[in-house]
Each structure stands twice: as C-alpha cells, then as structure tokens.
Amino acid sequence: MTSPLVRTTRLATAYRRLLSSADAPRYAAEVDEHYSPMTLATLLRRGDVELRRAAAMALGLLGNSRSIDPLGRALSDVDRGVRLVADDSFRGLLLRDAAPTHHQQLLKVMHLTDGGEFAAALAPAMILVEQSPMYAEAHFQLASCWHGLEDYPKASQAYVACLWRCRFHYTAWQGLARCQIMCGEYLAASKSLERCIDIVPDLESARVQLRMLRRRMRRSDV
Structure with a gap:
C-alpha cells in the first residue's frame, strides 16, 4: 500500500x-x-x-x-x-454542475444577462430552472434576471433558491442583500452581507456595502 x-x-x-x-x-x-x-x-x-x-x-x-x-x-x-x-x-x-445540455443553456442565459438583456433571458432561465431544479447557478441566473428587471421580491426568492442548493454561493448572498436593501429590509440585508464576508473575507465590495448599510441604519435610528 x-x-x-x-x-x-x-x-x-x-x-x-x-x-x-x-x-x-x-x-x-x-x-x-x-x-x-x-x-x-x-x-x-x-x-x-x-x-x-x-x-x-x-x-x-x-x-x-x-x-x-x-x-x-x-x-x-x-x-x-x-x-x-x-x-x-x-x-x-x-x-x-449539470448535464452538458443544461450547461450550454446556462451559457446562453449568461450571455444575455451579461449584456443586460434581462427580459430576453428571463424565459430561458425559467425553463432551465424547471428542467434542472437542483442546478444552483440556474437559480442564480434567474435571480439576476428578476433583479435586472427590478422585481426585487422575485429576485430574492430566486437567490434564496440558489442558496438552498449551494450555501457558499457568495454572489447570491450579495445579490440577496441588495434586494433586501431595496425592500427596506436592512437588518436582513446586513446578515446576508455578513454571511457573504464570512465565506469570502477578501470580498471588498461586500465590506463597503455593509459599511454603507450600517451607516444608513444608524441614521434611521436617530
């Protein structure tokens, strides 16, 4: 041996x-x-x-x-x-983390979301989630579509669905925090950002976002 x-x-x-x-x-x-x-x-x-x-x-x-x-x-x-x-x-x-055909579908959705074409990406993202429900990244891309279309409650739901499938998806934690901020859920957003930073201590954008949020929360308590 x-x-x-x-x-x-x-x-x-x-x-x-x-x-x-x-x-x-x-x-x-x-x-x-x-x-x-x-x-x-x-x-x-x-x-x-x-x-x-x-x-x-x-x-x-x-x-x-x-x-x-x-x-x-x-x-x-x-x-x-x-x-x-x-x-x-x-x-x-x-x-x-999916079958090759679903991976290829994801890349097409990502091409649209990267170009800001959220409305065009929404339907294929929804189809992909239905076809491959355990594919965390598919839920993340669906969340990105709803987020880009400024439907923050639906985006939050999709981010949470992503996180149920991959709790270390730090970009989903950060996206969820942004939606929670837009919905006025500041305490929940701070907890999401703290979780994001726990996962990736180097993520400076999340640290900046958390500092700004905490200042806003302090001002609202005054």
Missing part, C-alpha cells in the same frame, strides 16, 4: 510541474491516476499550504458536485493563494 507521505509527495510534485509548465491536462491526468475527489477534499482541509493549493486546483479539474462544499469552505482559508485557487475552481464547478 502506498504511504500517505508518498501520495502527498506525488501531488506536490505534479503541482510544481504544473506551475512551471502550465500543462493543466497533464496535471489532471497525473492527479486522477492516484487521487479521488474525496482524498483531494481531505487534503484541501488538512494539508500544508502547497498541498491545499494543489488540491484546490485539482478539484477544479476533476471534482464533482460533492467537491463544491469543500471548495466553498476553502474560500476563507488562511492562505490567500489557496483562497484564489479555490475561488476559480469553485466558480468553475458551479457552472458545470
């Missing part, structure tokens, strides 16, 4: 080779030969800094639905490098 030391040395060696070569397919093949997503998730939680970075990178290439939560927890890792790699892998897995 391979010793834990040899197993982790293999991962570190493959990761160092990736950093020098930028050959992601080779890295994925080397890691896939010796590590399961479950083992990588354990290393992401318990390994040293290099191994946590290596595991976060590998999970983005080889992970599955069960890898999303470990990566979500790593967004608040003490090491900034781990946080950055985990964020890239986390967002990538969120997009791919």
Whole structure:
C-alpha cells in the first residue's frame, strides 16, 4: 500500500510541474491516476499550504458536485493563494454542475444577462430552472434576471433558491442583500452581507456595502 507521505509527495510534485509548465491536462491526468475527489477534499482541509493549493486546483479539474462544499469552505482559508485557487475552481464547478445540455443553456442565459438583456433571458432561465431544479447557478441566473428587471421580491426568492442548493454561493448572498436593501429590509440585508464576508473575507465590495448599510441604519435610528 502506498504511504500517505508518498501520495502527498506525488501531488506536490505534479503541482510544481504544473506551475512551471502550465500543462493543466497533464496535471489532471497525473492527479486522477492516484487521487479521488474525496482524498483531494481531505487534503484541501488538512494539508500544508502547497498541498491545499494543489488540491484546490485539482478539484477544479476533476471534482464533482460533492467537491463544491469543500471548495466553498476553502474560500476563507488562511492562505490567500489557496483562497484564489479555490475561488476559480469553485466558480468553475458551479457552472458545470449539470448535464452538458443544461450547461450550454446556462451559457446562453449568461450571455444575455451579461449584456443586460434581462427580459430576453428571463424565459430561458425559467425553463432551465424547471428542467434542472437542483442546478444552483440556474437559480442564480434567474435571480439576476428578476433583479435586472427590478422585481426585487422575485429576485430574492430566486437567490434564496440558489442558496438552498449551494450555501457558499457568495454572489447570491450579495445579490440577496441588495434586494433586501431595496425592500427596506436592512437588518436582513446586513446578515446576508455578513454571511457573504464570512465565506469570502477578501470580498471588498461586500465590506463597503455593509459599511454603507450600517451607516444608513444608524441614521434611521436617530
């Protein structure tokens, strides 16, 4: 049986080779030969800094639905490098966490929402949510449509639906807070922003938003 030391040395060696070569397919093949997503998730939680970075990178290439939560927890890792790699892998897995046809539908919806065409994106987003109800990112895109159309109650419902499926979806927490602010629900919004910052301590836009909200709340108490 391979010793834990040899197993982790293999991962570190493959990761160092990736950093020098930028050959992601080779890295994925080397890691896939010796590590399961479950083992990588354990290393992401318990390994040293290099191994946590290596595991976060590998999970983005080889992970599955069960890898999303470990990566979500790593967004608040003490090491900034781990946080950055985990964020890239986390967002990538969120997009791919569905059948290929639903992933392609999501990309079409995202193209419309990115261009501000929220009305045009609404119907395909609703269809996608109906076809793939556990696809967190589909609910997020539906929320983005309602948000862009300034229907904040419906946007809030869709953000919450996204968060039920992925509690680490920090962009959904931030979007939910914006809707809650527009509806005058300041205390709920502050809690949503605090949760967002707990997940991603580096998210400065959420910190600024929370500071502004707290000033507004203080003024309203005067």
